[in-house]
Amino acid sequence: MTKIVEKQTWKNWAHTSVSTPEKIIYPSSIEEVCTIVKDAALHNKKIRVVGAGHSFTKIVQTNDWLLSLDLLSGIQELNEEEDTATILAGTRLYAIGEALGKKGYSQENLGDVNVQSIAGALSTGTHGTGLAFGNVSTQVIALKLVTASGEVLSLSEKNNPEYFKASLVSLGMLGIIVEVTVRIIKSPVYEYISDKISYEHLEKHLEALIHTNRHFEFYLFPFSDLVQVKTMNITDKSPQSLKGHYYKNLILENYLFYIISETCRIFPKTSSFFSKMSAKAIGKANITSHSYNLFATPRLVRFREVEYSIPLEHMKSVLREIRKQIETKRYNVHFPIECRTVKGDEIWLSPAYNRDSFYIAFHMYKGMPYEEYFYDMEQIMKKYEGRPHWGKMHKRSNRELRDLYPKFTDFQIIRNELDPKGIFLNDYLADLFSNTTENQVLNL
Numbered sequence: 001m002t003k004i005v006e007k008q009t010w011k012n013w014a015h016t017s018v019s020t021p022e023k024i025i026y027p028s029s030i031e032e033v034c035t036i037v038k039d040a041a042l043h044n045k046k047i048r049v050v051g052a053g054h055s056f057t058k059i060v061q062t063n064d065w066l067l068s069l070d071l072l073s074g075i076q077e078l079n080e081e082e083d084t085a086t087i088l089a090g091t092r093l094y095a096i097g098e099a100l101g102k103k104g105y106s107q108e109n110l111g112d113v114n115v116q117s118i119a120g121a122l123s124t125g126t127h128g129t130g131l132a133f134g135n136v137s138t139q140v141i142a143l144k145l146v147t148a149s150g151e152v153l154s155l156s157e158k159n160n161p162e163y164f165k166a167s168l169v170s171l172g173m174l175g176i177i178v179e180v181t182v183r184i185i186k187s188p189v190y191e192y193i194s195d196k197i198s199y200e201h202l203e204k205h206l207e208a209l210i211h212t213n214r215h216f217e218f219y220l221f222p223f224s225d226l227v228q229v230k231t232m233n234i235t236d237k238s239p240q241s242l243k244g245h246y247y248k249n250l251i252l253e254n255y256l257f258y259i260i261s262e263t264c265r266i267f268p269k270t271s272s273f274f275s276k277m278s279a280k281a282i283g284k285a286n287i288t289s290h291s292y293n294l295f296a297t298p299r300l301v302r303f304r305e306v307e308y309s310i311p312l313e314h315m316k317s318v319l320r321e322i323r324k325q326i327e328t329k330r331y332n333v334h335f336p337i338e339c340r341t342v343k344g345d346e347i348w349l350s351p352a353y354n355r356d357s358f359y360i361a362f363h364m365y366k367g368m369p370y371e372e373y374f375y376d377m378e379q380i381m382k383k384y385e386g387r388p389h390w391g392k393m394h395k396r397s398n399r400e401l402r403d404l405y406p407k408f409t410d411f412q413i414i415r416n417e418l419d420p421k422g423i424f425l426n427d428y429l430a431d432l433f434s435n436t437t438e439n440q441v442l443n444l
């Protein structure tokens with residue numbers, strides 16, 4: 001049965017978006033979702049859906065009705081002949097990992113946390129790393145969407161492919177995703193290696209590192225010539241206990257990093273020292289385990305984040321420019337810069353649309369000024385056709401997004417068809433996706 005909580009303040013993970021919706025509604029069936037949408041139309045209310053609230057922008061924010069699919073959770077069907085799983089849209093990624101893991105399966109790739117709901121992760125184009133793999137939305141082969149009329153649309157590559165490609169990264173604007181079917185793989189055992197190398201070495205071997213490892217990422221440390229590199233490859237070795245790794249990670253990357261971050265917040269000039277020190281302190285780690293134990297790490301230190309995808313061929317030029325800019329401007333930043341690769345896809349609003357991509361993420365500790373650092377980094381990204389991650393902070397306008405996404409207008413047409421009254425829009429999205437170049441909001 002639907003649960004309703006009235007006038008409760010809602011905050012996202014980063015505390016960058018706060019609102020008090022009239023109601024937070026927790027439907028427990030797809031039929032209840034349809035009824036709620038019809039009710040909202042009758043009462044002239046807008047609806048935003050929330051997953052785990054892990055997006056950094058005001059993408060979810062509403063004072064009307066906020067819908068959470070936390071009660072619409074679980075794996076509906078595991079098809080071992082087709083290697084697919086049909087999952088209710090509110091299911092958290094860690095719960096999918098655990099349930100699939102018990103049956104010897106896993107998702108082929110994930111980002112670095114696993115607390116998001118599957119629909120929330122898809123809706124912003126959440127990605128991991130590895131040039132053979134697209135973002136999480138590319139794992140989806142079919143989905144069910146409750147549209148503004150309260151009907152359920154079944155979409156797939158065969159069944160209405162245009163709507164399907166538009167809906168796979170749609171920021172909750174085309175309707176409420178209630179069920180998804182994803183491709184899964186027989187869960188491999190991975191060897192995870194983390195080490196530090198010099199920036200010079202990284203640059204020289206970057207292409208090889210990207211192409212010869214199944215999953216490869218690296219972290220640039222501001223003001224340091226050392227880089228942390230992480231790889232994950234399939235191995236024949238037996239999985240080992242992860243207790244030591246988990247606690248080391250919890251203590252070093254969370255508790256100790258929290259103390260460092262607080263010191264930098266109170267004494268910002270120490271940031272460069274702590275960044276260099278953190279780079280030097282990286283030790284070698286080598287762990288063998290199943291993927292659901294390795295992709296995600298706990299993230300207890302809160303931060304703000306900007307992340308961009310740029311065409312892969314620009315990666316070295318961008319890296320050089322970022323490093324130079326940080327040396328010149330000497331920002332007070334101690335968080336490392338996370339760099340990953342993602343295979344190009346055909347999803348209309350995917351930042352990796354039609355191009356293999358290099359993703360670069362800039363973080364700033366909560367409570368420290370981020371504006372100048374983020375602004376300058378966005379200017380560099382702009383020069384290299386950078387497309388912002390939809391779940392992260394950015395300053396791109398409607399007009400700029402239109403130029404960056406060849407299918408932007410097609411997406412707007414479908415949005416208008418499916419939701420002519422803008423029931424699923426909030427102010428933030430209306431501003432970014434309005435139909436005119438003047439940013440006027442239509443259909444509200």
Ligand SMILES: Cc1cc2nc3c(=O)[nH]c(=O)nc-3n(C[C@H](O)[C@H](O)[C@H](O)COP(=O)(O)OP(=O)(O)OC[C@H]3O[C@@H](n4cnc5c(N)ncnc54)[C@H](O)[C@@H]3O)c2cc1C
Binds near residue numbers: 013060117118124128
């Ligand atoms: C600590 C941290 C680590 C992160 N790591 C990564 C990473 O490694 N890679 C990466 O790419 N991103 C990463 N992100 C960003 C995050 O994955 C995305 O912002 C993701 O969308 C959040 O999922 P969520 O479930 O919290 O969705 P929310 O933030 O709650 O919602 C995101 C969007 O999805 C929509 N939505 C949610 N549910 C539905 C539904 N059922 N139907 C339709 N629309 C829906 C919402 O309306 C909203 O537009 C990270 C964020 C944090 C805070």
